[in-house]
Amino acid sequence: MIEGILIGLKTALSLKNILMVMMGCFFGTIIGMLPGLGPMTAIALMIPITYGFDPATGLILMAGVYYGAVFGGSTSSILINAPGIPGTVATSFDGYPMAQQGKAGKALAIAAYSSFAGGTIAAIFLLFAAPSLSKVSLSFRSPDYFALMILGLTAVAAFSSKGQFLKAMMMAVLGLMLASVGQDTLSDIPRFVFNNMNLSDGISFVLVVMATFAMSEALMIILRGTDPSSAAKAISLKELGSIKLDKEETKKTLKTIPRSSIIGFIVGVLPGAGSTIGSFLAYGMERNFVSKEEKEKFGKGSVHGLAAPETANNAACSGSFVPLLTLGIPGSGTTAVMLGALLGFGIQPGPRLYMTNPEIFWSVIMSMYIGMVVLLILNLPLIPYIARILAVPRTFLIPMILFFSVTGIYLMSFNTFDIFLMIGIAIVATGLRLYKFPMPPLILAFVLGGLMEENLRRSLLISDGSFSFLWERPVTAVIIVFTILIVSWQAYQSLKTK
Amino acid sequence: MKISSVKIISLLFFVLSAFYLYTAYQIQVFSFDENAPFNAKTFPIYLGYAGMFLAGLKIILPERLKEEVDHKVLDYKKVIFLVIIMIFYGLTILRVGFFVSTSIFLLLSYYFLGERRWKFMIIFSFPFVAIFMFLLHGLLNIYLRDPFLKYLGIIG
Numbered sequence A: 001m002i003e004g005i006l007i008g009l010k011t012a013l014s015l016k017n018i019l020m021v022m023m024g025c026f027f028g029t030i031i032g033m034l035p036g037l038g039p040m041t042a043i044a045l046m047i048p049i050t051y052g053f054d055p056a057t058g059l060i061l062m063a064g065v066y067y068g069a070v071f072g073g074s075t076s077s078i079l080i081n082a083p084g085i086p087g088t089v090a091t092s093f094d095g096y097p098m099a100q101q102g103k104a105g106k107a108l109a110i111a112a113y114s115s116f117a118g119g120t121i122a123a124i125f126l127l128f129a130a131p132s133l134s135k136v137s138l139s140f141r142s143p144d145y146f147a148l149m150i151l152g153l154t155a156v157a158a159f160s161s162k163g164q165f166l167k168a169m170m171m172a173v174l175g176l177m178l179a180s181v182g183q184d185t186l187s188d189i190p191r192f193v194f195n196n197m198n199l200s201d202g203i204s205f206v207l208v209v210m211a212t213f214a215m216s217e218a219l220m221i222i223l224r225g226t227d228p229s230s231a232a233k234a235i236s237l238k239e240l241g242s243i244k245l246d247k248e249e250t251k252k253t254l255k256t257i258p259r260s261s262i263i264g265f266i267v268g269v270l271p272g273a274g275s276t277i278g279s280f281l282a283y284g285m286e287r288n289f290v291s292k293e294e295k296e297k298f299g300k301g302s303v304h305g306l307a308a309p310e311t312a313n314n315a316a317c318s319g320s321f322v323p324l325l326t327l328g329i330p331g332s333g334t335t336a337v338m339l340g341a342l343l344g345f346g347i348q349p350g351p352r353l354y355m356t357n358p359e360i361f362w363s364v365i366m367s368m369y370i371g372m373v374v375l376l377i378l379n380l381p382l383i384p385y386i387a388r389i390l391a392v393p394r395t396f397l398i399p400m401i402l403f404f405s406v407t408g409i410y411l412m413s414f415n416t417f418d419i420f421l422m423i424g425i426a427i428v429a430t431g432l433r434l435y436k437f438p439m440p441p442l443i444l445a446f447v448l449g450g451l452m453e454e455n456l457r458r459s460l461l462i463s464d465g466s467f468s469f470l471w472e473r474p475v476t477a478v479i480i481v482f483t484i485l486i487v488s489w490q491a492y493q494s495l496k497t498k
Numbered sequence B: 001m002k003i004s005s006v007k008i009i010s011l012l013f014f015v016l017s018a019f020y021l022y023t024a025y026q027i028q029v030f031s032f033d034e035n036a037p038f039n040a041k042t043f044p045i046y047l048g049y050a051g052m053f054l055a056g057l058k059i060i061l062p063e064r065l066k067e068e069v070d071h072k073v074l075d076y077k078k079v080i081f082l083v084i085i086m087i088f089y090g091l092t093i094l095r096v097g098f099f100v101s102t103s104i105f106l107l108l109s110y111y112f113l114g115e116r117r118w119k120f121m122i123i124f125s126f127p128f129v130a131i132f133m134f135l136l137h138g139l140l141n142i143y144l145r146d147p148f149l150k151y152l153g154i155i156g
Helices: A002-012 A015-033 A039-050 A055-080 A086-100 A104-137 A142-160 A165-179 A205-224 A229-237 A247-269 A274-289 A292-297 A303-319 A321-327 A333-344 A358-390 A394-413 A416-434 A440-462 A474-497 B005-025 B042-060 B076-092 B098-112 B118-123 B126-139 B147-152
Strands: none
Touching: A002 A015, A002 A358, A015 A039, A015 A055, A015 A358, A039 A055, A039 A205, A039 A333, A039 A394, A055 A086, A055 A104, A055 A303, A055 A333, A055 A358, A086 A104, A086 A274, A086 A303, A104 A247, A104 A303, A104 A321, A104 A358, A142 A165, A142 A321, A142 A440, A142 A474, A165 A440, A165 B005, A165 B042, A205 A333, A205 A394, A205 A416, A205 A440, A205 B076, A247 A274, A247 A303, A247 A321, A274 A303, A292 A303, A303 A321, A321 A333, A321 A358, A333 A440, A394 A416, A394 B076, A394 B098, A416 B076, A440 B042, B005 B042, B076 B098, B098 B118, B098 B126, B098 B147, B118 B126
């Protein structure tokens, strides 16, 4: 492991990669601060750029964007009560009241220190957990992988649907359908190409991500007439106050960090849960841990109440890399985008990744530390200035997002068919989003489609066409039981509400 | 009786899944693969049935939350304009070239979104695209087809 850490450090500490982390964190913070534009949009816009780099650098850049976006989301939660991303909603419960009391600087500092500590502790967990889990997952067979993918899709659908499980599952099936377009990987038989040569290689992953997130987000902003940059304008005008914490505040923050890190990391590892559930769970748990007197302060500017979700959401971000790096199965929409990008580089994440590409495996883990330091040292003092950059009116912001989306696709294929296909998918996605059909299950399913079919193929061939492979191996059976439990829980919830 | 928009979308999804399933059955597989436990059409067939099943459930089951959207407050006009501009951009990018088509796309987008500060609109179109092209073409060696700039002799 020491050797791996050294390889990772060597790669992550190269000047180019440090610059990439810094750039990623900076860009991520900007996008994360804009309400509605989350890490998935930020990463989607970055993918075409990453293809110009080697895989390790590309992934480091995307990881930086991820952390930056989460941090940026916290900033708008605290200063203007407009969470940039769902994972920072709980941050606003106590962060915004603190800002209203004239302690905006302190709230930002607590958020930054907690994020730093949460991310760092979780990265240490990841350092030890990932190789051990990789060894365990080496014993996994095709049926286990197939079952795991079904579990991942079901869990993401359950958590991202906000009570609309059927809609989310429909989106997952749509994602799988889109992934099946093109030649069959084994027999090269064309499927769903309708004699169109442009479809024979399938639909590009970047195209689907850009269309469903970046482009449809831009169209949604126009459709609703909202101005995301108004948040940034408010931030730049706000008096931040001191960012120095007193002894009492430091003590409270330090008390909260370890327990919230553990909760965040565990929730992050679970498929589908991610930073939103992690932050809410940590907030709720913290309320039970503190004294009665402190409990009263929750919702009115409690230091514990701010530090807990901030620690947990960053810990969950690191945790979500565990299933991606060890099993090759993303646990969230954001890591699904990263998996898609890795597959684009020709790298298959999974238990063998840290043996076949140790520099990627370890450098990503190492870059997490560097990312946290960058966020703390560079981004915190720069918040008011970043906010000023952000005060770009939407009349310029939206065309820029559309420009980067169209150009990103054009530069990858130099084919106008892809541009038209992207516009078409973006229009459909905008319509679906209007009626609360969630997009993360679609992306996850699109990324997993090929792998899922491959593992089902192997499983069915081994069991001679029988579906008994789903319960023959104990590991597969346990995973399937979890999947059934999630579906049953959703059905029960639905009946209970009625 | 008013049918909710979500039910209509689900019905469309049901039709799409049925069409997908029909097309999946039409996939020509090799004759030796026809009776294999798994061939090129197996997975799509399962997906078609899954799509129809889920959409069918959504249509049949009563709705817990009514997800109706107030279309009066939505700005469809601007979105349609933007989509038309994007299609126009897609049509011209290869024929006219990256520089002119992108600059015009940006300029028109700013205008249709309500921007009237011409100084900024010009700066963030032609010079902006020129810098972007220099970064791609000059620094990252990414070739961008541009007949117009080639005609002017700016790029080779």
